[in-house]
Amino acid sequence: MVRDPRAALQHPPHEPSPLPPLRPVHGRLRWHGWCHRAGLHEFSRGEVVQGFDFGDRLPAGTEALPVGSICPDESALFIPWARAMVVADGVTRDPADGPLTFVPDFLLGDDPAAVKRGLCGAYARLLDRDFDHLIPAHGRPRIGGAKEALRKFIEAQTSE
Numbered sequence: 001m002v003r004d005p006r007a008a009l010q011h012p013p014h015e016p017s018p019l020p021p022l023r024p025v026h027g028r029l030r031w032h033g034w035c036h037r038a039g040l041h042e043f044s045r046g047e048v049v050q051g052f053d054f055g056d057r058l059p060a061g062t063e064a065l066p067v068g069s070i071c072p073d074e075s076a077l078f079i080p081w082a083r084a085m086v087v088a089d090g091v092t093r094d095p096a097d098g099p100l101t102f103v104p105d106f107l108l109g110d111d112p113a114a115v116k117r118g119l120c121g122a123y124a125r126l127l128d129r130d131f132d133h134l135i136p137a138h139g140r141p142r143i144g145g146a147k148e149a150l151r152k153f154i155e156a157q158t159s160e
Contacts, residue, residue: 035051035052036052061080063129064076065077067087074088075088078126084131087123088136088137089103090102092136093134093139120157126150
């Protein structure tokens with residue numbers, strides 16, 4: 001069982017060398033030198049980054065999924081072997097035992113309420129995948145029970 005998927009992401013069991021860590025860069029999710037194709041313009045200093053499209057399979061069987069509420073190329077990454085879902089800038093979690101929360105409104109653009117509705121819709125689609133861990137680009141991961149925690153978060157937001 002994977003206790004901390006962030007550590008497991010460093011070394012998938014079927015790959016011979018460690019993978020570099022997940023890094024949020026200017027609102028884009030960059031993992032193992034990959035970024036959604038529409039966000040590649042953010043890397044203009046010679047960084048080695050390859051573009052992906054939604055639905056692509058990345059190293060270690062990782063699947064690139066659309067979120068697209070904060071920006072069109074906002075992504076989630078589903079890592080089946082680690083039973084982990086990685087999300088970019090929409091939700092956070094701090095302290096380690098705290099609930100999921102949206103990032104502050106000032107980070108959500110001109111219409112935070114609309115962005116939050118879009119995020120809830122996108123996150124609801126992520127619930128179709130089989131995951132136990134949620135790794136936000138900002139804040140603490142939710143290790144174990146993450147799918148149910150995300151479902152409850154969405155329900156709480158949509159019932160308000």
